[in-house]
Amino acid sequence: MAWNYGDVYEAVADKTPPGTPALIHAGPGGTEGRTIMWDEYMVRTNRLARAFLDAGLEYGDKVAHYMRNCPAYMETLTACFKSRMVHVNVNYRYRDDELHYIFDNSDSKAVVYSSEFREHVAALRDRLPKVNLWIEVPPEEDFDAPVADFAVNYENVVSQGDGSKLGIERSGKDMFFIYTGGTTGMPKGVMWEHEAMWAATGHGASLLNPDADPPATTEEHGDRVAALPLRAKLIPACPMMHGTAMLSAMNCHTQGGCIVTTPEHSLDADALWATIDRYKVNTIAIVGDAFAKPMLRCLDENPGKYDISSMFGMLSSGVMWSPEVKQGLLKHNQNMILMDSFGASEAVGFGRSDTTAAGTTEVAKFTIGEECKVFTEDYQEVEPGSGVPGFIARSGAIPVGYYKDEEKTAKTFPVINGVRYSIPGDWCTVEKDGTLTLLGRGSVCxxxxxxxxxxxxxxxxxxxxxxxxxxxxxxxxxxxxxxxxxxxxxxxxxxxxxxxxxxxxxxxxxxxxxxxxxxxxxxxxxxxxxxxxxxxxxxxxxxxxxxxxx
CATH class of the missing domain: 3.30.300.30 (ANL, C-terminal domain)
Incomplete structure (x- = not known):
């Protein structure tokens, strides 16, 4: 079975009742916003996928996503999946030379960008001869606002034309890219195949049934989603241009869930809790204490202001999340599972640490999966309980490598004892019970x-x-x-x-x-x-x- 997210989303949509929300963009401060239902979501993304093909883009061409969190980001990603194009994430905080590097290094043929970034795009356009399609996403408050003369209006594309399924055969070997943040040199495009990410994230397993055997077909997966007693409603609070939020959103839609985005340009804890209250959000993706501390402070300072009883999951990845902050959040809702996920753009699903009101976990303690090992610098496997530090490696469902960088690919994805591993650079010790104590990234050691x-x-x-x-x-x-x-x-x-x-x-x-x-x-x-x-x-x-x- 070839697992492709374009096929998965269509199978889920086929079994999803009309009137089920897929995307919500909240209003400022958690006020009423715009909702896109699953059937509408499929039609809009089919139209966008056709626009890519009609513009001359071919299988494997790159589409740059230059947007903040908004419905258009997920729609563009899904349209790439459906048309067999390759997602390229763009850091919207970059300046012109940094932006040029991403567009040029990725060989992007199309750029979908928000109107607020028009000035940067206009300044770069003449330096990007490979780009032959520019699509401008108009502001939320005015879809009819004029766009740049070299671009087409995103809303015109997704609201007009043939919205039926494309009827093309897709492959599990189709790719999407996740460009890393460039903390150690220039950003690098991590190449993920659909089937590898599907496996790395649990074969579509639901939080409500995480131990189920992998489905045999997309149709079977669609049936399982249809039988779920509850669908996820997720706020990716961190930027979707980074892996944590984007992969959380992708997984949410594999379960027929709803992705809720907010218009605030920086962390606003009041707005997040107000949005959770209004839309009965049940899951949120954050990045450690940088998000969790302000969110906890907001609840502590405003007792009873927000109804957060709908929440059952908070997911963090990328940085540590302090135990005392977790305990503080659980005091406001004892039914939540606080999930500390350990991974990187180069290796998803290293391990996870869960905290509930019934049980706590020490900081930096993680349980790893069967495909993860810890090696010393001379590639000897670390003995549990020895106290010897080593780097964490994952085999199995890992990326193909870095785009156009064979040297760094060979270094990060070496073959050890005949097995190919991904080694992002995180160091740890292995306890007697097999759990890991994280020490940090080797590049900042x-x-x-x-x-x-x-x-x-x-x-x-x-x-x-x-x-x-x-x-x-x-x-x-x-x-x-x-x-x-x-x-x-x-x-x-x-x-x-x-x-x-x-x-x-x-x-x-x-x-x-x-x-x-x-x-x-x-x-x-x-x-x-x-x-x-x-x-x-x-x-x-x-x-x-x-x-x-x-």
Missing amino acids: INSGGEKIYPEEVEETLKTHPAVEDVLVVGVPDEKWGQAVTGVVKLHAGVNFNEQELRDWVKERLAPYKAPKRVLPADIALRAANGKADYKGASNFAKSTLGIAS
Whole structure:
């Protein structure tokens, strides 16, 4: 059976009753917005898929998605699946040269962009001869607003013409790309085949029935979805241009669910809870404490303001999520499952850590799947309970590699003992019971006096101090140590900064060599809006503050 998301979504739609919502774009502050039903969703995406083909795009051509979270993002993705085109995610925070790199490196033939980014697109158009189709998504409040003279109006495309099924044979080998954030060099396009992602994310398994055997056909999968007592209604709170939100949205639609997007351009906890209340959202995708802390603070400061009884799942991926924040959220709704997923664009589904009101999990502790192993630098498998650090590797359902980068593909996807693995660079130790304790990404590992120190372990320790709201730990050049462990902290409002107290806090809880030599109060943003740590910015801030040349 060839598993392709275009076929899966059609099979789900065929068994979905009329009037079932597929996409909702909420109004500002959680007010009433726009709803697209599943049958309408299929028609609109069929029209967009035909527009790609009519413009001369062929199998495997790339379509750049240059949008914030909105219905058009998911519709464009689905239209790519249906027409056998390749999704390319574009970071809407990029400036012109960065944007040009993504469009050019990906060989994009079409660009679907929001009207707010028209100026950037216009500035780049002459430098992108490979692009032969520009589609502009008009503002939500005015679908008839004029678009650029070189573009076509997105809403005109999806609301007119033949909306029937395309009737083309698709393959499980069809691809979509997830461009990485470029924290270690330029962004790289991770090439995923549909069938590999389908397997990596559980063969369409539902949260309500996670242990079911994989379906044999798309029709059987559609029947299972039709029999579900409850469908997911998901807010991807983080940007869909990143893997966490996009893959959560894809999985939601494999289960016949509804994706709810919000118009706010940055995290607004009040708006999120108001949207959850209005639309009875039951699942949300976030990125660790950067989202969870403001959301918890909002609930604590507004008791009883929002009805969140519909919520049964919160999913986080990409960064650590503090146990005390999880416990705080569970006090507001004891029926939730808080799912801490561990993975990367290069390896989905390494492992998961679940927290409920009935049970807690230590920070950074994860249970891994059968296809995951931990190796030392000389490719020896780590013995559980040995305390020896190693890197995490996954075999089986993994990407083909990086687009147009054979050297980095060979490094990240090596063959070990005859088995091909994906190694994104995360390090850990293996406990006696087989669970993992994450140490952090090897690319930000600090070498101080010959000792390897993983920033996340020190960060999580500092974050347990009542004065600390957020922190990043970096290594700065040091004549004695090679690299000196340095903390850059954001304190809670109204709290006095005490560097020695914070250093001592770590020394009392970790080996002394892991304690920061210096702790600096931050007057910069430690994270991007998607919650990902900005280690480069923190390092530059620390070096500048300490008078160290970059």
